[in-house]
Amino acid sequence: MSHELGDKGREDFLSEAQEVIDRLSRDLLLLDATTRVGPVDADLVNSVFRGVHTLKGLCGMFNATHLTALSHELENTLDELRLGKTNLTPELLDQLFRAIEIYNRLLAVSRTMGADEPDEELEAFLRDLRRIGGPASVSSSGGTVYDLDANLLAVLTEYEEHRLRSSVDSGLRLYRIRVAFQLVTIDEQLEAIKGQLKPYGEILTYLPTGGAVSADSIELEILLASGFEVEKLQQALSSVGGTVEEMPKIRVASGASPTGSPSLDSQALADAVPSRGGPSVSLPTRMTLSPQEKILKTVYSVAKPEIRAEATLRSVAQTVRVDIARLDQLMNLVGELAIVRGGLERVVEQIRSEPSLRSLARDLGRLHHGFERHLASMQAAILEVRMVPLGQVFEKLARVARQASREVHKEVNLVITGAETEVDKLIGEELSDPLMHIIRNALDHGIEDGDARERVGKPRTGTIALNAYAKGNQVVVEVEDDGAGIDADELVRSAVGHGLLTAEEANELTDRDRVELVFLPGLSTRSEPGRLSGRGVGMDVVKTNIGRLGGVVDVQSEKGIGTKLTITLPITLAMISALMVRVGEAIYAMPLSSVQEALLVDPSSVREVEGREIATVRGKSLPLCRLEMLFELEKTERDPSGRMLVVVATAASNKSGFVVDDIVGRQDIVIKALTGPLRGIGGFAGATELGDQRVALVLDMPMLLEEAMSTTNISKRVARLHA
Amino acid sequence: MPDGLAPRAASLWRIRGRDTDTRVEYLGFCLGEDRYALAVDRTGEILRIPPMTRVPRSSDVVMGIVGVRGRVLTVLDVRARLGLPTPAPTRHARIVVVPWSENESVGLYVDRVVQVYRMTAAEIESAAAGLGRNAGDHVMGIARVDGHLIVVLRLEPFLALMGT
Secondary structure, three states: OOOOOHHHHHHHHHHHHHHHHHHHHHHHHHHHHHHHHOOOOHHHHHHHHHHHHHHHHHHHHOOOHHHHHHHHHHHHHHHHHHOOOOOOOHHHHHHHHHHHHHHHHHHHHHHHOOOOOOOHHHHHHHHHHHHHOOOOOOOOOOOOEEOOOHHHHHHOOHHHHHHHHHHHHOOOEEEEEEEEEEOOOHHHHHHHHHHHHOOOEEEEEEEEOOOOOOOOEEEEEEEEEEOOOHHHHHHHOOOOOOEEEEOOEEOOOOOOOOOOOOOOOOHHHHHHOOOOOOOOOOOOOOOOOOHHHHHHHHHHHHHOOHHHHHHHHHHHHOOOOOOHHHHHHHHHHHHHHHHHHHHHHHHHHHHHOOHHHHHHHHHHHHHHHHHHHHHHHHHHHHHHHHEEEOHHHHHHHHHHHHHHHHHOOOOEEEEEEOOOOEEEHHHHHHHHHHHHHHHHHHHHHHOOOHHHHHHOOOOOOEEEEEEEEEEOOEEEEEEEEOOOOOOHHHHHHHHHHOOOOOHHHHHHOOHHHHHHHHHOOOOOOOOOOOOOHHHOOOHHHHHHHHHHOOOEEEEEEEOOOEEEEEEEEEOOOOEEEEEEEEEOOEEEEEEOOOEEEEEEEOHHHEEEEOOEEEEEEOOEEEEEEEHHHHOOOOOOOOOOOOOEEEEEEEEOOEEEEEEEOEEEEEEEEEOEOOOHHHOOOOOEEEEEEOOOOOEEEEEOHHHHHHHHHOOOOHHHHHHHHHO | OOOOHHHHHHHHHHHHHOHHHOEEEEEEEEEOOEEEEEEHHHOOOEEEOOOOEOOOOOOOOEEEEEEEOOEEEEEEOOOHHHOOOOOOOOOOOEEEEEEEEOOEEEEEEEOEEEEEEEEEHHHEEEHHHHHHHHOOOOEEEEEEEOOEEEEEEOHHHHHHHHOO
């Protein structure tokens, strides 16, 4: 990695490369899906080729030698693929997916150290790629073809010529479409026509005819391969008003010698730059360009389409990449302003109580109100910037699912809905690993193999559904499979076997409790380790990681029918609404995402059952929880006959009432992590500043609820076991 | 060149060049009645004690958390862990901010900040000589200034004592 470019340059390179790789991954998934049902989509192959080509350029510029080597070999293979010299076999597709994984790994490595030591996995991959991606014999009939204008043929790139020949080989007709374009709007017009023609065939190339209609317009000839009749095409183009004619049919002119003529297609640029490795079995008439000619061609191609270049520049200038840490800084500043606002509010209150200053108090109150409103919009605007669609995560998962399904030889469809649902960038990043483990688990333990599925009357191909949707201030992600479900009996046996439960305790578990044993560390219903999930990550880790994001996981499963995991997450980590409560001397913040309501409970409605207080509220029982007991603090003196203030909180399917002394109010808070020896302390999500120099602890409600609810104290025992 | 400059420069150079003569600054403070010191380049701000929030379930060295200009700082009271008395805070009590890890700081509660000592390595006796073998890794050595015994601490091993 080059050091002169500095950190900023390197970050830019990494994020740009990541974008290209993500796009590559998308294209490959699409390619995989389409080739299962139909012929190889030439556009997609070409798009993959262009992506790798871009990467090669990027990596070369940054001296990332491994990345460059990988891109170079891939480019060669893809070039042969798009020129029809190699066929897209499932093995080759596997290699291409493997390349994405390697790209991601190499990128991650260069992010941390940037050293270029020999990379065994890369070497192995390159060997495999050369073996699999070698040239295949591709038949070419060369039967009746069209009489193409020698000038036209001369300017076709090798790729275009290949597409032309293979189109003719597969019996498609060639059409010539002439359309006049206004120079000012040529980009939009061209895109529109491409869109209109896409359903009818493949646009092979488009070239200026030279016959200008007027000074500010240009006539282009579009070469289209299509299975449709000429009338149909004319109809399709009626709104644009071009002329369509079929190429005259004769034997192909075989002596076309290419010159360095420019083409308007940006493809010419891509073709001119790369040095083509591999065996040159290309069409015999094709001349190789000398280096000078190549440069000429490049320069010419770049210089010619001015309108296009300008349009591209404009679109680039509209977005900027921002380091997420800078947004955090902004958010912290907003947090500081919120504290200033709190102080201001107190001053307003004080002035209000002074009769002589009433009009001043009114003015100040109004200003304060305006400040508050703008602060809220500013906060919302910054949060908005941090949001990314979950689709970014889901694409990675689709790749994992595809690879994993091949490893365990199970057919599976991943059905994604709600990919447009947005979450904070950090949450999205942190979510991808847990989701990956869940999907691997579903494939390994959930989905049965094809034969077993057929025996129970299910379709051979399993389904994993990935749904995301927003719910108030939270995002819900569901992963549902139609596999064998969780064997709760086996889980209970295993838990008893590990000494986590006694037989009596096991008998007392509800069905829900039994299934939730799956989240305990070290419990596996499999005697033999699974091929995928046996890699050492269990559901307990998934649960912990999601808990760290302030989320909860819920599991539902029915034997023989399937399993559904529901993850509920806050949309953003940066700032949350909280209920500020007082217990004894201390003020605590309870995130509102977990708070359901606050109640006054009459002590006469509270009974004690097995040492636990249970209140009856609206005819239902509500277990009560006292923070001073959970936190082992001194008991505060309360009037035993007075009514109790209870905050009802829920997370996952736990519900409990927390007894508090006072509700201070609702407040938007910025959560600050606890540091030093307090990092990772259980029961607290962090701390927040109150505005009068004091800080309050933010309660980790899901965890406290869990502790309060653990009737059999399993989690405490497990914690002790693993301590 | 003015007369006398060259010999002065030479003697200056000689002083700088001899490591044991280099004076390093140490922040001196009291824990209970005893005096301790930490190299100044390892210490940050010195704060008056702001309102402190106790943290349930934390270890005995954690005194609480305080808000300092947008950050939440964990304050450690190391006195009991070192077997020292823990007098009630007076108006002299301070928090000395020190690095805990690369990007985290903690605050050390001290009963009083005394002064900055400028000492050479030669003025700090080795810990073994001063305290015998029982001195932990966290003690760099002992110094005597104006009749006071000062325990000079190494920050990282010292904090490592508090991590557990």
